[in-house]
Amino acid sequence: MQRREIPFGRPMLGERERQAALAVLSGTTLVHGPATQAFEQAFAQRIGTRHAIAVASCTAGLHLALFAEGIGPGDEVAVPAMTHVATAHAAEFCGAKPVFVDVEPDSGNIDMNALAAAVGPRTRAITVVHYLGLPCDMDAANAIAAKAGAYVVEDCALAVDAGYGERKAGGLGRLGCFSFYPIKHLTTIEGGMVTTDDDDLARRIAQRKAFGYDRTIAERAKPGIYDVTALGFNYRMNEVEAAVGLAQLASLDDFQRARSANYRALRAALAELAEITVFAPLKGKARSSHYCLNAVLPRDGSLDRDAIVAELKAAGVGSSVHYPNAVPLMRYYADKYGYRAGQFPVAEWLAAQSISLPVGPHLQEGDVGYIANAFKAAILRGRGRQAAAQ
Numbered sequence: 127m128q129r130r131e132i133p134f135g136r137p138m139l140g141e142r143e144r145q146a147a148l149a150v151l152s153g154t155t156l157v158h159g160p161a162t163q164a165f166e167q168a169f170a171q172r173i174g175t176r177h178a179i180a181v182a183s184c185t186a187g188l189h190l191a192l193f194a195e196g197i198g199p200g201d202e203v204a205v206p207a208m209t210h211v212a213t214a215h216a217a218e219f220c221g222a223k224p225v226f227v228d229v230e231p232d233s234g235n236i237d238m239n240a241l242a243a244a245v246g247p248r249t250r251a252i253t254v255v256h257y258l259g260l261p262c263d264m265d266a267a268n269a270i271a272a273k274a275g276a277y278v279v280e281d282c283a284l285a286v287d288a289g290y291g292e293r294k295a296g297g298l299g300r301l302g303c304f305s306f307y308p309i310k311h312l313t314t315i316e317g318g319m320v321t322t323d324d325d326d327l328a329r330r331i332a333q334r335k336a337f338g339y340d341r342t343i344a345e346r347a348k349p350g351i352y353d354v355t356a357l358g359f360n361y362r363m364n365e366v367e368a369a370v371g372l373a374q375l376a377s378l379d380d381f382q383r384a385r386s387a388n389y390r391a392l393r394a395a396l397a398e399l400a401e402i403t404v405f406a407p408l409k410g411k412a413r414s415s416h417y418c419l420n421a422v423l424p425r426d427g428s429l430d431r432d433a434i435v436a437e438l439k440a441a442g443v444g445s446s447v448h449y450p451n452a453v454p455l456m457r458y459y460a461d462k463y464g465y466r467a468g469q470f471p472v473a474e475w476l477a478a479q480s481i482s483l484p485v486g487p488h489l490q491e492g493d494v495g496y497i498a499n500a501f502k503a504a505i506l507r508g509r510g511r512q513a514a515a516q
């Protein structure tokens with residue numbers, strides 16, 4: 127088969143996005159404008175929440191989700207050990223302590239039994255992560271939070287349109303935080319969105335993403351005159367980003383269809399590899415948004431993940447790792463809180479042995495078959511190395 131170059135992900139920007147960006151750049155309103163408002167409304171409608179507040183990134187959203195509720199020193203925020211560091215950093219930004227919880231071996235989502243054991247009198251919030259787009263057991267998460275007097279933040283960075291019963295991720299806890307980084311389900315270059323049904327919280331988040339001003343530009347009777355009634359940041363999304371996001375929403379149904387078809391085809395093509403774990407895209411009430419196909423190698427380390435990734439790369443197949451270490455074992459957290467290898471066995475297994483394969487809408491005709499063949503060939507060679515070493 128002729129060699130191909132298939133990146134793990136690629137931003138899907140077309141003429142509609144270019145025109146939308148140019149229209150903003152040709153005008154004079156670059157922030158605080160109608161594109162942001164329209165994007166927020168359209169996104170809230172898509173997710174099914176009363177509010178959506180555009181922010182500079184998912185990280186900014188996760189920070190605001192804790193900060194706007196007054197979380198600070200002395201408080202604890204439960205987070206999964208397997209996630210992007212942003213989930214834990216948000217608690218650190220507030221001066222709170224992230225309490226790490228291991229994840230389930232059949233989904234990569236936070237383990238609800240371990241979570242129930244980890245919450246205590248200092249727990250103010252639980253940030254769950256819908257790992258690679260599969261919603262957590264939110265009924266359990268909300269029940270644990272209610273019992274502890276805490277609330278649930280959903281990290282939906284990879285979970286746009288992920289389903290849970292009749293609802294979508296982002297509308298399942300008190301707040302949801304989305305990422306529009308270039309290779310996410312949709313992009314605004316950098317950017318994020320906070321979703322919530324809580325009117326008062328939405329107002330506090332909107333205020334704190336813009337310095338804590340007491341009124342928006344539109345609300346100012348006298349230009350330039352405002353008061354500041356809370357501490358806040360500059361976490362706004364600009365108008366070019368919002369216009370690009372709005373344009374992306376027009377293509378999102380097509381992107382999602384392609385993503386799930388690619389996912390299903392790749393999953394079927396890899397089914398014969400008995401030693402590889404691929405988490406089910408449906409679990410209980412949860413339906414995945416198919417961010418990628420995560421192939422997890424055996425726990426015993428009998429296949430060398432890095433060698434397989436190198437072979438994929440040599441064949442032109444891009445891949446990624448979600449995520450490169452259990453967050454509590456990242457140097458910053460290990461040094462600060464004294465975590466050691468072995469304390470989060472499932473998260474450590476995923477960090478060491480998983481490979482994220484591409485299924486995004488950037489794949490061309492025949493790419494899924496090419497990726498599957500390259501992966502199978504790399505596994506076969508890995509088995510050969512394993513046999514030779516015995």
Ligand SMILES: Cc1ncc(COP(=O)(O)O)c(C=O)c1O
Pocket residue numbers: 183184185186209210212213255281283284304305306307317318
């Ligand atoms: C689970 C999770 N949360 C948060 C983030 C951070 O998103 P952003 O880059 O928009 O701040 C990421 C980034 O990939 C992520 O995977």
